[in-house]
Amino acid sequence: MNIFNTYRDYIENSIENLIAAGTLPAGLDSSRITVEPPRDPAHGDVSTNAAMVLAKPAAMKPRDLAEQIAARLREIEGVESVEIAGPGFINLRLGNSVWHQCLEAAIGLGKSYGDSDHGGGRRVNVEYVSTNPTGPLHIGHARGAVFGDVLASLLAKAGYTVTREYYVNDAGSQVDTLARSAHLRYCEALGRDIGEIPEGLYPGNYLKPIGRELADMNGDKWLDAPESDWLAEIRTFAIESMMALIREDLAVLGVHQDVFTSERKLVESGMVDEVLKTLEAMGHIYTGTLEPPKGRKPDDWEERPQTLFRASDFGDDIDRPLKKSDGSWTYFASDIANHLDKYRRGFTEMIDVWGADHAGYVKRMQAAVKAISSGEAELDVKICQLVRLTDKGQPVKMSKRGGTFVTLRELVDEVGPEVVRFIMLTRKNDAPLDFDLAAVTAASRDNPVWYVQYASARCHSVRRMAAAAFPNHDMSLSALARTPISCLTDDAELGLIKAVAGWPRLIEAAAEAHEPHRIAFFLYDTAALFHGLWTKGKDDSSLRFVIEEDKELTMARQALVRGVETVIASGLGIFGIEPVEEMR
RNA sequence: GCGCCCGUAGCUCAGCCGGAUAGAGCACAGGAUUCCUAAUCCUGGGGUCGCAGGUUCGAGUCCUGCCGGGCGCGCCA
Numbered sequence: 024m025n026i027f028n029t030y031r032d033y034i035e036n037s038i039e040n041l042i043a044a045g046t047l048p049a050g051l052d053s054s055r056i057t058v059e060p061p062r063d064p065a066h067g068d069v070s071t072n073a074a075m076v077l078a079k080p081a082a083m084k085p086r087d088l089a090e091q092i093a094a095r096l097r098e099i100e101g102v103e104s105v106e107i108a109g110p111g112f113i114n115l116r117l118g119n120s121v122w123h124q125c126l127e128a129a130i131g132l133g134k135s136y137g138d139s140d141h142g143g144g145r146r147v148n149v150e151y152v153s154t155n156p157t158g159p160l161h162i163g164h165a166r167g168a169v170f171g172d173v174l175a176s177l178l179a180k181a182g183y184t185v186t187r188e189y190y191v192n193d194a195g196s197q198v199d200t201l202a203r204s205a206h207l208r209y210c211e212a213l214g215r216d217i218g219e220i221p222e223g224l225y226p227g228n229y230l231k232p233i234g235r236e237l238a239d240m241n242g243d244k245w246l247d248a249p250e251s252d253w254l255a256e257i258r259t260f261a262i263e264s265m266m267a268l269i270r271e272d273l274a275v276l277g278v279h280q281d282v283f284t285s286e287r288k289l290v291e292s293g294m295v296d297e298v299l300k301t302l303e304a305m306g307h308i309y310t311g312t313l314e315p316p317k318g319r320k321p322d323d324w325e326e327r328p329q330t331l332f333r334a335s336d337f338g339d340d341i342d343r344p345l346k347k348s349d350g351s352w353t354y355f356a357s358d359i360a361n362h363l364d365k366y367r368r369g370f371t372e373m374i375d376v377w378g379a380d381h382a383g384y385v386k387r388m389q390a391a392v393k394a395i396s397s398g399e400a401e402l403d404v405k406i407c408q409l410v411r412l413t414d415k416g417q418p419v420k421m422s423k424r425g426g427t428f429v430t431l432r433e434l435v436d437e438v439g440p441e442v443v444r445f446i447m448l449t450r451k452n453d454a455p456l457d458f459d460l461a462a463v464t465a466a467s468r469d470n471p472v473w474y475v476q477y478a479s480a481r482c483h484s485v486r487r488m489a490a491a492a493f494p495n496h497d498m499s500l501s502a503l504a505r506t507p508i509s510c511l512t513d514d515a516e517l518g519l520i521k522a523v524a525g526w527p528r529l530i531e532a533a534a535e536a537h538e539p540h541r542i543a544f545f546l547y548d549t550a551a552l553f554h555g556l557w558t559k560g561k562d563d564s565s566l567r568f569v570i571e572e573d574k575e576l577t578m579a580r581q582a583l584v585r586g587v588e589t590v591i592a593s594g595l596g597i598f599g600i601e602p603v604e605e606m607r
Numbered sequence: 608g609c610g611c612c613c614g615u616a617g618c619u620c621a622g623c624c625g626g627a628u629a630g631a632g633c634a635c636a637g638g639a640u641u642c643c644u645a646a647u648c649c650u651g652g653g654g655u656c657g658c659a660g661g662u663u664c665g666a667g668u669c670c671u672g673c674c675g676g677g678c679g680c681g682c683c684a
């Protein structure tokens with residue numbers, strides 16, 4: 024339950040009353056009304072712009088209308104005061120009891136606190152990682168993997184039915200290159216000196232075990248055989264091996280996906296041909312000639328007519344080719360089939376998570392989704408910008424010689440999966456991210472993971488101290504949910520309670536915007552409030568969490584601590600991180 | 608040349624589908640520890656929100672044009 028939604032209902036009821044009373048005309052558009060916490064807490068607890076938004080269509084002065092609405096809001100139980108400010112803001116101040124009820128509810132719900140029906144069970148498909156199965160994942164993939172995985176968890180918490188999807192790019196020429204590279208390692212495993220890996224093949228050592236297995240299974244039958252004999256078989260085997268490797272990499276990071284859709288199968292099943300027919304029937308395809316890109320004309324550019332999709336009819340800048348010069352499908356064509364496949368599986372909300380190098384591809388894919396669904400389906404594309412890996416401020420060298428950049432596995436081995444997951448979400452997806460190996464493992468306020476975990480550890484520490492002070496007292500969640508907490512009236516306590524109360528609203532807003540990073544900032548801010556209250560107890564011992572001579576107060580504060588703990592655990596849970604109970 | 612993203616304090620960044628006096632951390636200056644983990648906390652200074660227009664009751668946020676940085680631009684995926 025999001026308390027701001029509760030007050031939105033109250034405000035909308037007030038407006039309906041005014042309509043019924045004839046003060047306001049019927050048919051007003053309430054969609055632009057916001058009900059939110061004011062930025063400046065001095066303005067109260069809940070603020071709405073309703074009077075300003077409705078003033079013009081109602082032909083009233085904003086402040087006059089505000090007064091009419093305010094008069095009705097003052098009748099609501101729990102509303103302490105209603106003030107009109109500035110150009111016509113209505114500011115509500117809520118009594119402490121309202122906040123205390125929020126805290127009680129949070130504790131009562133425990134793990135499920137923050138769960139929302141905002142999504143109404145609507146199905147949403149989140150596609151992420153989706154790399155070529157040609158090698159292990161590197162650090163850049165880690166960001167997209169974490170982002171997609173956490174976004175999916177966030178949407179699930181916000182009441183969506185989520186499918187986590189991986190589109191396996193196993194149909195292009197790159198998997199043929201993979202097969203040739205694997206064949207070379209196969210020859211090597213059979214004792215042949217392969218020398219330097221030729222330009223254009225994958226040099227990585229990770230292919231050596233693949234070559235070994237191929238040799239064990241097939242003997243020397245492909246050693247001097249023409250490529251046509253072995254390409255398809257080795258390709259299939261190598262792709263499967265690479266996908267197994269990628270899944271392991273993802274598992275190490277705690278990332279799992281529900282559906283793996285194979286590009287090759289889409290092509291072989293005729294889905295891509297079908298897409299062409301479908302689009303053709305709709306009149307979205309024609310044969311035409313494209314202008315060469317200006318200022319960067321490829322050397323071997325030759326003008327020729329192509330099969331083009333009318334992307335420019337759907338918001339893209341130019342029309343896009345669907346066939347290569349050799350007649351095979353472009354990646355774009357099969358990706359349209361991929362999205363058509365999703366649409367046919369019942370998804371009208373799709374989210375793709377891509378790397379920065381795919382930014383130029385966004386418009387055409389969105390255009391295609393509109394076209395294949397006749398505007399019914401919506402695709403949001405989240406671009407994850409580059410990760411700059413440093414150590415104590417110095418860039419970490421990427422070794423191309425070994426055929427790998429810094430691999431995801433190396434990164435996770437170095438700092439642990441939980442640190443990687445948290446840090447990857449400490450920036451908006453569309454901003455570059457600095458990942459400093461030294462900073463992310465430091466024990467200081469600079470390091471958000473550590474800082475939030477420290478707050479969690481302190482919660483547990485206080486819990487242990489309280490249990491020691493009152494050994495025979497029931498401090499279970501259900502007991503604390505019933506304990507009287509009206510004695511929590513200090514500003515710092517109320518501030519923390521309000522932060523806890525704001526958790527459901529944050530979930531809904533972050534899910535709506537597809538912005539999981541907001542959780543990281545929320546957790547950091549909440550941790551800061553908690554650390555602040557903690558230290559206040561140093562100056563003023565009456566604010567300590569455990570007061571041995573006052574059991575009632577201690578229990579009330581236990582309730583607060585459990586509320587904080589609940590929110591931190593809930594937030595870290597979406598990130599796939601286990602809260603710590605102790606710091607050593 | 609074109610498209611997308613970014614530009615907010617000395618540095619790194621928040622700013623919630625437009626809202627009130629633009630906020631944190633780092634760094635800098637000062638302060639708090641016989642007491643629940645001081646690995647923390649408190650106080651202070653510090654800003655033409657890249658520039659210029661526009662939209663409106665109101666713009667860091669939306670639109671247009673410039674400037675600067677990143678990514679990309681048929682036959683890679």
